[in-house]
Amino acid sequence: MSFELQDVGFSFDGKDVVDGVSVALAPGKFYGVIGPNGCGKTTLVDLLCGFRSPQHGRILYAGRPLDAYSKRHLAREIALVPQNFYINFPFRVQDVVMMGRYPYIPRFGRPSARDTDIVAAVMESADVAGMSERRVTELSGGERQRVVFARALAQDTPMLILDEATSNLDIGHAMRLLDIAARRVSRESGTVLAVFQDINQAAAYCDHLIVMSQGRIAAHGGTREVLTPDAIRKVFAVEARVYHDDYSQALHVVYKSKGI
């Protein structure tokens, strides 16, 4: 198992944000997390990345408690693409991507040939190679998100966590980046956990879905089992129809407005 969460709970100002979450993430799988706003998705990501410590239960990574790892070791295991990303200093795009290699470069060392090769390759695949000299402060939101994605890929970790990582991207770039993540899963048996707003995007890429509601796991399992009109009604309070779409070869969800 990559991750094993055992009855994990975290509360904030007396309110349970994550409550009794038990789930195991296996290598070679693409996991999706969906749920309404404020259901604890981002807190779950924070817990997995070690930004917060669970107040209840425990989190194991590769069989050892998360807090038993050094930060530097963890940085070679888990990479995160966050939801929002600001940077106030005018670093060049390639400098930011190279920061993904810091966990591998000795303190006063210079990047090795391997480091520069990896950075060049991920910049190519995330389609940011053409802006490598630009200042990250001048980029648009979507461009910046691609840079951050490339930086996370440069970390070259078995576990990749995407927190609404494609929210600012056009459909072409969103699919390009999710395809890269999916390839890491299928070819290198990496693990991806991605938080999605768009359920159809989640259905197109994920083997497994974790549906969250009010800090708890409302349903989890194979995408085809979990993604039902019932589940969507229960969690999002929206009427929906779920069908297999032949063209995209994935489940597809359409919604019905309640009218005016």
Place this chain on the structure above:
Amino acid sequence: MDRDPPMESRGLGRRLRDATALQAATLVVLLSGLFIVSTGMGYIQIPPAAVLKIFWGGISGKPDAFAGMNEIFPVVVMDVRLPRILTAALVGGGLAMSGVVFQGILLNPLADPYTLGVSAGAAFGAALAILMNMSALGIFSVPLFAFLGAPAIMKNMIYLSGGSGGLSSNNLILSGIIVAAILSAGISFLKYVADEQVAVIIFWLMGSFSSKTWGDAGLTGVCVAAGASVFLYFARELNLMSLGSQMASSLGVDTRRVTLILLAAASVVAAVCVSVAGIIGFVGLLVPHIMRLLCGPDNRRLVPLSFLAGALLLLGADTLTRAVLPAEVPIGVLTALIGGPFFCYVFRRQSAGRAW
């Protein structure tokens, strides 16, 4: 500055390093030149050749280097001018470096060593010492109180901002503003009750390098050198922390520990600078800002280059007030008068849509 055309990344890395080496070399040459020129300038003019001979004599310890020159020259240089010049350069460099670090930690290019109330703490300590006429520790009592004031404030602020949100930059800046506001009211009160001592307090607050001793230079040198080694050791972490503390953390940085160490080191450096020289504004704000425009935001380059540029700037300003202007203007006033408008110009140019 024009944008470079895209080119192969390894070649670019080398080119950047070369550019940095060139900038560093230029600054070192300028600083050395200013050292010699500044030492020669003043009420008694000393030719550069004699200055060099005296330096050589001082370093090698051979008094025969002084043969054949006016015998007052070595005394003026070694006992009067050199301590002052060294102190001014070290304070300038120290303020500039700690400016880089404060800006990096607070994720705010407009922060400076004084943003977090370090100067207010030092000023309050100094004002208190002057008011109570403390002479138990001789001439060192005012600097000592100033020096103790700053870390006390720092500790208070870390306590204030260390609640649920951790040491976030917004929390730090806010608590800095609160603490500084309280302290400046305290300083006003001290001035109000000070009677005839008020002039001493005001003069101290405006900053000056006059009558600095080798003791001042040595103290500043030790603290600035210690601070510089901490800054350089953690320069890489500081780069990562400019992506935000969560990003830095996911790249392997123990952000809380590094923030605390860097805050403490930068406060000590700023506090020692304030305690020997009074409050000198704009160096810690202006120099990192301009050096970032020239050499980019990488702290591994920015810290040493800012040290050199800060030393150059403050030594230049001190030489101006000491030897060029008809009467000595307080150095803090001078740097603000020169630095303020210049900063307005830089800032305006930057916000007018130039890349950087």
